[in-house]
Amino acid sequence: MQIKDINRHWERVINTMSEALLIISKEGRILSVNHSFEEMTGYTADEVFGRPCTLMECEACEMAINNDSGGWCKLFEPDQPEMRRCRCSIKKKDGTFLPALKNASVLRDDDGTVLGAVETLTDLSEVDRLDRKVEILSRQLDENSGFGGLVGGSDAMKMVYAIIDKAAHSDAPIIIFGESGTGKELVAWAIHERGKRQSAPYVQLNCAALNESLLESELFGHVKGSFTGAFRDRTGRFEAANGGDLFLDEIGDIPLSIQIKLLRVLETRQFERVGENTPISVDVRIITATNRNLLELIDQKRFREDLYFRINVIPIHLPPVRERKEDIPLLVNTFINRLELRTGKSIRGLTRKALNRFMQYHWPGNVREMKSALEYAFTVADKDAIDIDHLPPHMLQSDRSPAIAVDPPTIAITGNEQRRQLIDALRATGGNQSQAARLLGINRVTVWNRMRKYGINLKREIGL
Numbered sequence: 145m146q147i148k149d150i151n152r153h154w155e156r157v158i159n160t161m162s163e164a165l166l167i168i169s170k171e172g173r174i175l176s177v178n179h180s181f182e183e184m185t186g187y188t189a190d191e192v193f194g195r196p197c198t199l200m201e202c203e204a205c206e207m208a209i210n211n212d213s214g215g216w217c218k219l220f221e222p223d224q225p226e227m228r229r230c231r232c233s234i235k236k237k238d239g240t241f242l243p244a245l246k247n248a249s250v251l252r253d254d255d256g257t258v259l260g261a262v263e264t265l266t267d268l269s270e271v272d273r274l275d276r277k278v279e280i281l282s283r284q285l286d287e288n289s290g291f292g293g294l295v296g297g298s299d300a301m302k303m304v305y306a307i308i309d310k311a312a313h314s315d316a317p318i319i320i321f322g323e324s325g326t327g328k329e330l331v332a333w334a335i336h337e338r339g340k341r342q343s344a345p346y347v348q349l350n351c352a353a354l355n356e357s358l359l360e361s362e363l364f365g366h367v368k369g370s371f372t373g374a375f376r377d378r379t380g381r382f383e384a385a386n387g388g389d390l391f392l393d394e395i396g397d398i399p400l401s402i403q404i405k406l407l408r409v410l411e412t413r414q415f416e417r418v419g420e421n422t423p424i425s426v427d428v429r430i431i432t433a434t435n436r437n438l439l440e441l442i443d444q445k446r447f448r449e450d451l452y453f454r455i456n457v458i459p460i461h462l463p464p465v466r467e468r469k470e471d472i473p474l475l476v477n478t479f480i481n482r483l484e485l486r487t488g489k490s491i492r493g494l495t496r497k498a499l500n501r502f503m504q505y506h507w508p509g510n511v512r513e514m515k516s517a518l519e520y521a522f523t524v525a526d527k528d529a530i531d532i533d534h535l536p537p538h539m540l541q542s543d544r545s546p547a548i549a550v551d552p553p554t555i556a557i558t559g560n561e562q563r564r565q566l567i568d569a570l571r572a573t574g575g576n577q578s579q580a581a582r583l584l585g586i587n588r589v590t591v592w593n594r595m596r597k598y599g600i601n602l603k604r605e606i607g608l
Contacts, residue, residue: 186237292334312338322462325512344388
């Protein structure tokens with residue numbers, strides 16, 4: 145193919161590109177775009193011809209604008225690099241924002257005179273979605289066992305698992321009730337991972353962490369100049385979660401003014417950015433969570449009753465640790481195994497006295513407090529098992545809850561200690577194999593198999 149043939153087919157060539165391409169004059173006016181630009185932004189070539197490229201409101205371009213110089217953009221200054229590359233977001237015709245990788249290069253004639261610039265835009269929507277997923281998975285890397293990170297085999301937790309499985313396949317709003325530290329965030333993540341929206345975005349926000357104005361901006365986004373400090377447009381969590389799940393933790397702490405706007409989004413599936421009156425449509429499944437009594441807040445006029453009924457379609461009640469104490473040995477084993485892998489320190493488990501204290505303790509901070517207590521003990525203990533002296537001081541003080549009259553077993557790994565562990569569990573439960581299984585965090589068949597393996601006779605060993 146000759147050069148003249150290439151020039152004749154140049155327009156066809158640039159229209160085969162998957163990246164969007166723009167030719168821009170040195171005054172900042174769009175002169176030409178390719179088909180990928182039209183598909184990516186929603187604008188046609190005729191709609192953008194002659195218009196300033198700032199119509200895409202790219203924050204990277206705005207930072208490069210230099211109103212004090214003779215040129216329109218710093219890109220055209222002599223001391224600037226001929227090519228710029230940056231990751232940014234551009235505003236599409238429908239008002240939504242698209243994450244993109246921008247490459248911009250100056251065009252000059254043979255004499256070096258600036259003619260304009262050429263830009264390419266690569267759609268990073270999928271990369272952005274995967275980045276968010278990696279961030280979520282990284283935060284939950286140490287929560288990768290059990291049911292979606294949840295640990296427990298008690299009847300109460302099995303009921304939670306069953307509701308999660310059913311709720312995951314529904315688009316109805318879900319609310320998770322539970323005390324602080326019970327794992328509400330893990331329940332929300334498990335619902336997303338098991339649902340039909342698992343390949344779509346999962347976005348979360350702690351509503352108690354922000355004041356009213358910041359919370360509104362985080363939820364719905366804002367346009368540049370809408371308030372002091374709004375230097376550029378910002379995409380809100382609703383828009384970022386479009387097509388997927390939005391998890392709003394601590395929903396009971398949302399101010400009444402935001403509750404009204406949230407109710408409107410749930411009813412109309414539309415919202416407006418702060419400082420803008422153009423409605424944006426979204427398809428988002430809402431998952432909320434709270435550790436507060438919303439009915440009391442309604443009586444106190446601090447939570448809207450209509451919003452309560454709107455979000456309380458599928459309730460999930462997460463039990464505190466003190467109501468599922470049979471899960472404690474399994475929780476302890478799980479967290480110790482993770483700490484061993486993370487630190488390389490050899491700690492085989494808890495002594496009988498230490499585990500007995502774990503069973504008696506009230507656990508006001510629930511699973512989160514238990515993890516912290518084990519991390520403390522893991523640091524203090526030198527080797528072998530964690531003893532009662534290695535526990536945090538507050539755990540050794542008098543407890544608000546009555547002690548459980550059991551003598552639980554030492555958590556161990558194999559051999560003779562595993563046999564002793566099973567015997568201790570059977571003694572603590574009066575020979576009830578099902579209860580011993582729950583205490584050890586294993587199933588009844590495993591108890592029966594270990595009894596046969598170690599030759600444990602209930603009459604001889606337990607005195608039955």
